[in-house]
Amino acid sequence: MIVECYDIGGTKIKGALITDGNPYEILQQLQINSERGNPAKLLNQIRAMSKQLRGELKRQKIDAVSIALPGPVKDGILQASPPLHLHAPFDIKAGLEGITEPVFIDNDLNMAVMAELYFGNRPGNFYLLTLSTGIGAGIVINGKPLQGSCGEFGHDVLERNPNLANKCSCGKKGCWVAQASGYGIEETAKKHGLNISCQDVFDMAGEGNKDAVKIVEAAKSYTAHGIGNMLNAFFVDTLVVMGTLGIKQFKSIIPAKDEIKQYSINRVPEITATKFGEDIGIIGAYAYAVSRLK
Ligand SMILES: [Zn+2]
Known part of the structure; x- marks a missing residue:
């Protein structure tokens, strides 16, 4: 299983391809500075990262896309995000209409929790x-x-x-x-x-x-x-x-x-x-997708 993962923050966007391993393996990783206050530009950034990540894959296929966002998410829609300077609801999924795989969207902290639950051996x-x-x-x-x-x-x-x-x-x-x-x-x-x-x-x-x-x-x-x-x-x-x-x-x-x-x-x-350091967001996005696909 390969999941295309994003951790979108107010300063940086991390993107990665993560697959099964012991217990997971990061195949590719990219980082760019976030475009704030402009949903269209933010979508373009995700599309460009997606193209670059998928370009590295050759014949393997992506099973899902999982996106962690800095703000409350309701029914897959980001309600607002002060770190991204977004003050109105933003439907990222609708903006990524070219993507045919399942797309998971949730709050970054909810996704990070999944990294600890899945791979952190927490009580x-x-x-x-x-x-x-x-x-x-x-x-x-x-x-x-x-x-x-x-x-x-x-x-x-x-x-x-x-x-x-x-x-x-x-x-x-x-x-x-x-x-x-x-x-x-x-x-x-x-x-x-x-x-x-x-x-x-x-x-x-x-x-x-x-x-x-x-x-x-x-x-x-x-x-x-x-x-x-x-x-x-x-x-x-x-x-x-x-x-x-x-x-x-x-x-x-x-x-x-x-x-x-x-x-x-x-x-x-x-x-x-x-123990995941600054990668907890993308690893959480991966764990979140895996937990929902299994
Ligand atoms: Zn306060």
Whole structure:
């Protein structure tokens, strides 16, 4: 079985051909910068990637196409996507009318959860927490992912002091994501007079800059509170972390168990970075398609 997989993010689009292996094999992989705010251009990008990926295949055939999208998906239609600057429903499937194979479309976090379920050897109850430009969680209880509007922990308001609270994309102030995502860290840095990137904040903190250390510690403290709230909602055996910020800065941004315990009535479980790294999106798209074709 060969699945043509896409992980469409606000910055990059990853495309890949993935097949069965031990347990899977990535045959081809491409990455380009996303066209934001223009559905027609985005469709053209997918068509061009598809042509390039299929060109490598020679006589083998594709069994399905699976697309992970950064936003809520209902009945196969992307409802909106702030990272892609799309504010109206977008029917990608209808736009890819030339494709004759089954096309699977879902939210990127729902698909990433399938990577952990299928290939991650995860126990029955776990969270998949994404720390990136957004913060949110996939929830798996008794081996089954919860569907629908859930896991929006990133919009828990954790900072109520108006001087410290950053503005959130949802319109509120002080959400976890507004305080401790890449964007949130940059906003807090501005309040310290530092107009620098999130990566710069971590680099400066690593060099011992006092302001930068304070900013990273504050982000870590919000994250302890956020994770504590998650554990109060559901007790899980493992909390898996994904997303660029969560993976790259795992050691700096993931709090110690004692710090999380201050906010949770439940035991703090093992916290680990996903072993799929930045490929979790395309591997999740593959697992999602396989689970539905079998
Ligand atoms: Zn918010």
